Amino acid sequence: MKLQLIDVHKSFAERKVLAGLDLEVNAGEVVSFIGSSGSGKTTLLRCVNLLEPVDVGAIFLDGDEISQVGRDPDPIRRRIGIVFQSFNLFPHMSVRRNITLALTEVLNKSTQEADETAHALLKRFNLNEKIDAYPDQLSGGQQQRVAIVRALAMNPEVLLLDEITSALDPELVGEVLDVVRELKGSGITMLIATHEMNFAREISDRVCFLDSGQIAEQGQPEQIFNNPIDERTKQFLRRVQAVGRT
Amino acid sequence: MPRWDRVKESFFNGERLIDSFPRLLDAFVLDIKIFAWSTPAIIALALVLAIARSSRNPALFPIRIFVIGYIDIMRGVPVILWIYLIGFGVPGVGLERPFNSPLLWGSVALVLTYGAYIAEVFRAGIDSVHESQRAASRSLGLSNWQTMRFVILPQAIRRVVPPLMNDLVSLQKDVALVSLIGPIEILRQANIDKAKFANFTPYIGAAIIFLMITIPLTRTTDYLLARERKRTSATRVR
Numbered sequence: 001m002k003l004q005l006i007d008v009h010k011s012f013a014e015r016k017v018l019a020g021l022d023l024e025v026n027a028g029e030v031v032s033f034i035g036s037s038g039s040g041k042t043t044l045l046r047c048v049n050l051l052e053p054v055d056v057g058a059i060f061l062d063g064d065e066i067s068q069v070g071r072d073p074d075p076i077r078r079r080i081g082i083v084f085q086s087f088n089l090f091p092h093m094s095v096r097r098n099i100t101l102a103l104t105e106v107l108n109k110s111t112q113e114a115d116e117t118a119h120a121l122l123k124r125f126n127l128n129e130k131i132d133a134y135p136d137q138l139s140g141g142q143q144q145r146v147a148i149v150r151a152l153a154m155n156p157e158v159l160l161l162d163e164i165t166s167a168l169d170p171e172l173v174g175e176v177l178d179v180v181r182e183l184k185g186s187g188i189t190m191l192i193a194t195h196e197m198n199f200a201r202e203i204s205d206r207v208c209f210l211d212s213g214q215i216a217e218q219g220q221p222e223q224i225f226n227n228p229i230d231e232r233t234k235q236f237l238r239r240v241q242a243v244g245r246t
Numbered sequence: 247m248p249r250w251d252r253v254k255e256s257f258f259n260g261e262r263l264i265d266s267f268p269r270l271l272d273a274f275v276l277d278i279k280i281f282a283w284s285t286p287a288i289i290a291l292a293l294v295l296a297i298a299r300s301s302r303n304p305a306l307f308p309i310r311i312f313v314i315g316y317i318d319i320m321r322g323v324p325v326i327l328w329i330y331l332i333g334f335g336v337p338g339v340g341l342e343r344p345f346n347s348p349l350l351w352g353s354v355a356l357v358l359t360y361g362a363y364i365a366e367v368f369r370a371g372i373d374s375v376h377e378s379q380r381a382a383s384r385s386l387g388l389s390n391w392q393t394m395r396f397v398i399l400p401q402a403i404r405r406v407v408p409p410l411m412n413d414l415v416s417l418q419k420d421v422a423l424v425s426l427i428g429p430i431e432i433l434r435q436a437n438i439d440k441a442k443f444a445n446f447t448p449y450i451g452a453a454i455i456f457l458m459i460t461i462p463l464t465r466t467t468d469y470l471l472a473r474e475r476k477r478t479s480a481t482r483v484r
Binding site for chain 2: 073074075154
């Protein structure tokens with residue numbers, strides 16, 4: 001599995017969000033994206049999941065161009081999971097049904113098989129008691145963990161995490177990040193947009209600093225955080241440090 | 247200046263009321279029947295129209311245009327005109343029994359018009375489901391239709407139950423319009439009794455019977471609305 005983005009451009013009305021972004025991600029790699037709000041982190045992930053069509057450029061998965069206009073996105077999305085900042089659980093469904101819906105309807109698994117998958121994953125992340133709860137009965141941290149489980153249940157090759165802790169109370173951030181830590185060893189490829197610098201430093205194989213819709217600088221976490229080369233990276237990290245978010 | 251005893255004699259005549267009431271109640275059964283068989287058809291038509299109008303598939307553009315045109319036309323003309331046009335008009339083109347029944351075509355007219363009204367209620371519900379729900383569903387590989395069926399519609403319908411009830415209260419009253427093309431339902435029966443005794447009390451009797459249905463329905467709607475408001479204000483803001 002290899003993910004490739006070549007010269008990707010994306011604008012919303014007059015606002016250019018991605019401006020010729022190039023990226024290669026290898027199988028099993030964990031890549032974090034940092035940068036100020038509006039630098040294109042979220043749009044980058046949404047383009048990879050085909051939730052946003054790219055204006056110019058191409059996205060390849062295993063050498064296969066998935067960003068082609070008119071291509072059915074559904075089979076590709078089964079291989080690429082995404083977790084959103086605002087959880088986006090289905091409020092009218094139990095935790096169990098949130099997880100099994102796509103298993104039974106998209107992957108055509110039997111109810112029993114889907115249930116077993118849900119059970120096993122919930123147990124792995126200490127959520128098994130919540131299987132019959134509804135989203136509004138859960139804390140934000142629990143909801144986000146269920147959202148991660150929902151994406152994982154599809155057994156995706158790539159997992160996109162879009163600022164998954166930004167909507168959480170500070171004391172709930174840890175439990176969600178623990179889930180991601182556990183996933184790192186499992187061999188799944190992860191693209192992580194985040195404002196948690198310490199977490200990005202700890203979990204990533206590679207950190208990309210985004211500025212004005214391009215990767216301004218990328219490298220191993222130690223290099224990016226300790227010896228940034230690009231002037232924009234230095235400024236960004238100084239600003240983040242100033243508010244105590246490193 | 248009309249004298250009170252004349253008003254009382256003409257509108258609130260106890261003897262006339264007691265005499266008419268059983269006949270009115272009997273006739274009201276037909277109103278209930280029309281309401282009962284029209285409502286499922288209306289809901290089904292409204293759902294189909296709303297889903298078609300909310301579809302995003304570019305290939306369905308002609309269908310969207312057709313549905314928008316249909317809804318505009320049905321909603322832009324008084325219900326009574328459709329009842330005359332369809333209820334009198336269609337049987338008049340020479341259909342055989344039982345397909346020439348004004349009752350049938352009057353009901354069809356109600357279904358076609360109320361289907362358009364309630365389609366807009368459903369559409370408002372569909373639009374009210376946040377875009378992020380669609381994104382979450384599509385990102386799991388569910389198709390547009392599966393997303394509509396499993397994620398959007400169940401939430402949309404729950405939200406529109408109160409306004410839907412409002413429209414059903416209106417329908418319950420508008421069923422009486424079918425009387426104008428022949429079937430002897432409650433309003434027609436009241437008319438007959440009024441003419442027979444030159445007294446308006448049967449109308450009051452009919453009004454009482456309608457209120458016995460519509461007031462409880464309206465109160466139920468208010469209750470559901472209040473509950474919905476409470477629920478959404480408690481959980482929607484995150």
